[in-house]
Amino acid sequence: MPDPAATNAPELSVSELSAALKRTIEDRFGFVRVRGEISNYRGPHSSGHAYFSLKDQSARIDAVIWKGVFARLRTKPQEGLEVIATGKITTFPGKSAYQIVIEALEPAGIGALMALFEERRRKLAAEGLFDEARKQLLPFLPSVIGVVTSPTGAVIRDILHRIADRFPRHVLVWPVRVQGETSAAEVAAAIDGFNALPETGRLRRPDLIIVARGGGSLEDLWSFNEEIVVRAAARSLAPIIAAIGHETDWTLIDYAADLRADADRRGGKGGSRARQLASSLADLGRRHAGAMFRLSERRRNELRALLRALPQGEAIVALPRQRLDNAASRLDGALSKGHDRQRIGLARLSHRLAQQSPQTRMARAAERLAGLRQRLRRALETGHDRRTQKLLHAAARLETARTVRARHEQERITATRHRLEALAGRLAHCFKARIAARKTQIKTLEQLLGSLGYRQVLARGFALVRDVNQTPMRLAAEIADGALIDIEFADGHKAAVAGPPKGPGAAKRGAGKAPRKREQGSLF
Structure with missing residues (x-):
């Protein structure tokens, strides 16, 4: 088997190669926005993280959403949903694969939102949340009206103005955000909060709840398509x-609510019927006054008839005679009026017959045709102007978006440069502080070593005895007589030969008893 060709390339372990690839990919791409269809999504893992894939016609990439990010997502992943994912590209060394760690998720355009809207509408309709049988009748004149909307918008002022204009009622306003990540939860909490109030008391449950918001795009109104809001309304x-x-702005809460009112009729229908009530009261007042007048006249006539008591024959026929005269005079007038009415009716029929002549009808048709031709011309001009304005508006928005994006990128680069400079300064300061701490520690250890060393003991007048092998001798019994020993003093070494102890004191101590071993204390 031939030997492999010599090379200067360094050998890398699998872990080193995987780490190098991971750093290269993360440094090269950083944060990206990827558009694709969600695939293989089975819901959050038991750990709370979500794993799935993003794919298009010819490629796929693994994706992961960590638990903390998943809880903050406004748009949750769904199988088959086309989305735009924002995150960073990284690698997973355990499988030799790359993946995107998603930090933001949004539907890919109005089409995806409409598909999600229709799917959610069918699901909730199948549960019976939109059935007409579940809807409640509105109170004719509610005592308390609850309003769920933004306290700073024009909607609340419009509602309060309309209610005050028609019939003043007590209004409770529950301020919420009507757009954003937390708006759906706030609206649902407001509806449940109004329903949780007691039925009686100073602060009681409203007889009617109005959930209001101004116009906007589908994305702006999306909070009112969330299930939590629809279920709270139901x-x-x-x-x-x-x-x-x-x-023209339909949301899912419109299907679940008991009545839908657009922005132009907001706060009027169902909110208060003061005009109807005032009209009914005025009509009842007129009818009551007329009835009282007729009753008084009838009572007066009855009283006069009773006071006459046995009227004469002339008096008896006087009233019928007067009635006959009145009827005769009325008959003449009625005949004259009937003749005039017939003559006027005949003139009208003649006029109508003249208008239905072929010449008249052709003239009217010609005028109508001319009017339609003029309307068509105006419609064409208006449509052309509208399309031109729309294109100019789109161009202006595109230019603004490009400018804003460039400014954001420049700000991000500047912020990153400042952060790197700050980290470099902190690193240099930490390095200097660490070196100074180590120097101080070494000096402390040197002082401790000097205070605990045996040379300090020698300096106090002690000596260290070693044998020929330089082994310290701690007891006199360990040294044989005539042995060569080395004695170390504070200022140097001296060689000596061991011998028995000498002197008068030693002889007296040794008489009458066995010799005792001399002990030398430890020098350590």
């Missing part, structure tokens, strides 16, 4: 009026 004990957007 289980509300108080009737609900949905006043979301304009007449």
Whole structure:
């Protein structure tokens, strides 16, 4: 088998190669926005993380959403949903694969939102949340009206103005955000909060709840398409009026509410019927006054008849004679009026017959045709102007978006440069502080070593005895007589030969008893 060719390339372990690839990919791409269709999504994992894939016609990429990010997502992943994912590209060394760690998720355009809208509408309709049998009748004149909307928009002022204009009622306003990530939860909490109020008391449950918001795009009104809002409206004990957007803006809460009112009729229908009530009261007042007048006249006539008591024959026929005269005079007038009425009717029929002549009808048809031709011309001009304005508006928005994107990128680069400079300064300061701490520690250890070393003991007048092998001798019994020993003093070494102890004191101590071993204390 031939030997492999010599090379200077360094050998890398699998872990080193995987780490190098991971750093290269993350440095090269950083944050990206990827558009694709969600595939193989089975819901969140038991750990709370979500794993799935993004694919298009010819490629796929693994994706992961961590638990904390998943809880904050406004648009949750769904199988087959086309989305735009924002995150960073990284690698997973355990499978030798690359993946995107998603930090933001949004539907890919109006088409995806409409598909999600229709799917959610069919699901909730199948549960019976939109059935007409579930809808409640609105109170004729509610005492308390609850309003769920933004306290700073024009909608609340419009509602309060309309209610005050028609018939002043007590209004409770529950301020919420009508757009954004938390708006759906706030609207649902407001509806449930109104229904949780007691039925009696100073602060009681409203007789009617109005959920209102001004017009906007489908994305702006998306909070009112969330299931949490629709289910809160469906289980509300108080009737609900949905006043979301304009007449063409439909949301799912419009189907679940008891009545839908667009922005132009907001707060009027169902909110208060003061004009109807005032008209009914005025009509009843007129009828009551007329009835009282007729009753008084009848009582007066009855009283006069009773006072006459046995009237004469002339008096008896006087009233019928007067009635006959009145009827005769009325008959002459009625005949004259009938003749005039017939003559006028005949003139009208003649005029109508003249208008139905072929010449007249052709003239009217010609005028109508000319009017339609003029309307068609105006419509063509108006459509052309509208399309031109729309194109100019789109161009202006595109230019603004490009400028804003460039400014954001420049700001991000500047912020990153400043952060790197700050980190470099902190690193240099930490390095200097660490070196100084280590120097101080070494000096402390040197001082401790000097204070604990045996040379300090020698300096106090002690000596260290070693044998020929330089082994310290701790006891006199360990040294044989005549042995060569080395004695170390504080200022140097001296060689000596061991011998028995000498002197008068030693002889007296040794008489009458066995010799005792001399012990030398430890020098350590």
